[in-house]
Amino acid sequence: MNNRRNWIKETGLGILGMSLGININAQTITKEQPSNSDSMTLLGLNENPYGPSPKALIAMQESISNANRYAFKTTTALINAIAKKNEVTPENVLLAPGSTELLDLTFQLTSQNKGSYIIANNTFDYWTSTKTDSEFKRIPIPLTKDKKHDLKAMFNAIQTDTKLIYICNPNNPTGTICNRKELLSFIEKVSEKVMILIDEAYIDYTEEESLGNLGITNKNVIITKTFSKLHGLAGARIGYAIGHTSTIKKLKELKSWPNGNLSLISMAGALVSLQDHAFTEKVKKLNIEAKEYTIKEFQKLKITTIPSYTNFLYFSLENYPKDYLQQLALNRIKGSRIYEENGKWSRITIGNIEEMKILISALQ
Numbered sequence: 001m002n003n004r005r006n007w008i009k010e011t012g013l014g015i016l017g018m019s020l021g022i023n024i025n026a027q028t029i030t031k032e033q034p035s036n037s038d039s040m041t042l043l044g045l046n047e048n049p050y051g052p053s054p055k056a057l058i059a060m061q062e063s064i065s066n067a068n069r070y071a072f073k074t075t076t077a078l079i080n081a082i083a084k085k086n087e088v089t090p091e092n093v094l095l096a097p098g099s100t101e102l103l104d105l106t107f108q109l110t111s112q113n114k115g116s117y118i119i120a121n122n123t124f125d126y127w128t129s130t131k132t133d134s135e136f137k138r139i140p141i142p143l144t145k146d147k148k149h150d151l152k153a154m155f156n157a158i159q160t161d162t163k164l165i166y167i168c169n170p171n172n173p174t175g176t177i178c179n180r181k182e183l184l185s186f187i188e189k190v191s192e193k194v195m196i197l198i199d200e201a202y203i204d205y206t207e208e209e210s211l212g213n214l215g216i217t218n219k220n221v222i223i224t225k226t227f228s229k230l231h232g233l234a235g236a237r238i239g240y241a242i243g244h245t246s247t248i249k250k251l252k253e254l255k256s257w258p259n260g261n262l263s264l265i266s267m268a269g270a271l272v273s274l275q276d277h278a279f280t281e282k283v284k285k286l287n288i289e290a291k292e293y294t295i296k297e298f299q300k301l302k303i304t305t306i307p308s309y310t311n312f313l314y315f316s317l318e319n320y321p322k323d324y325l326q327q328l329a330l331n332r333i334k335g336s337r338i339y340e341e342n343g344k345w346s347r348i349t350i351g352n353i354e355e356m357k358i359l360i361s362a363l364q
Contacts, residue, residue: 048232053279056269063268071264086212099226099239111136115161147174173347175308191220204230212242236266317344331362
């Protein structure tokens with residue numbers, strides 16, 4: 001027992017260590033964890049095929065013995081760690097079980113007095129289904145020819161009653177990213193009157209700097225981020241929003257217990273994962289390698305792809321001779337739908353290299 005306690009103390013993975021935010025030494029990935037379930041190859045939900053950081057898994061396992069206690073210390077430690085990473089104050093941060101809840105909260109906040117909102121088509125929009133056009137009018141703006149947000153068209157679409165503009169950057173399902181200079185200029189102009197919601201679920205797969213620090217001074221900017229993708233904690237359900245202190249306060253007023261509906265286990269994993277840079281860098285590297293392989297093989301199959309800044313690919317099946325969806329079904333591969341009939345555009349998650357070889361074999 002003493003040896004076990006000493007080991008926990010030395011590795012910094014005990015509950016006390018997590019609460020105090022002790023740095024964790026990095027660990028290299030030694031084994032790719034499969035994302036298969038019931039012998040299916042799961043490539044439809046943009047999940048991280050390598051699982052959580054091994055150190056995060058240990059932290060989550062160790063936290064279970066303390067699950068009978070409320071996680072006040074761990075909550076505070078995680079908020080502080082997130083604030084430090086994003087160079088904001090703890091008052092600029094709001095936790096939630098996944099970033100989708102934060103999209104919902106922003107939607108609730110801005111739609112209280114009806115009006116309209118502007119959103120790209122296509123983008124991640126499932127969370128907008130809670131409102132009808134009669135309650136909160138949707139103004140969809142087509143993407144550019146190269147599948148990027150048309151910021152100019154979005155700006156020109158603003159009406160007197162527009163309350164919100166949503167930008168998923170990088171965008172889901174296209175994987176494209178906004179030009180940083182153009183996006184900053186857009187935000188500066190638009191945020192004088194309209195709330196801007198920037199969804200950065202996939203920003204960690206890029207070398208781009210987060211826009212989170214805009215929330216320090218700008219009351220009309222909300223940035224949402226998640227541990228579901230690069231950190232491999234989709235099932236743990238943990239995300240956060242960054243915004244001006246007054247804006248975060250308004251979002252908190254929509255919740256009965258702000259920062260209180262996350263489990264100790266999820267937060268323990270997230271806290272350690274934030275510090276395991278070797279793991280996240282390895283995941284990024286493996287993602288790039290598997291993505292490059294897939295693009296190369298898609299070219300041989302006459303499947304057109306566009307540049308992706310994420311862990312998925314958006315591609316056209318216009319010249320692919322077979323029935324794509326049927327090929328997936330026959331080979332027990334879970335993919336995604338056709339998002340655009342014109343060009344037959346679809347999306348596939350980048351799994352580990354073995355999974356992508358299974359996909360290519362199925363399509364050949």
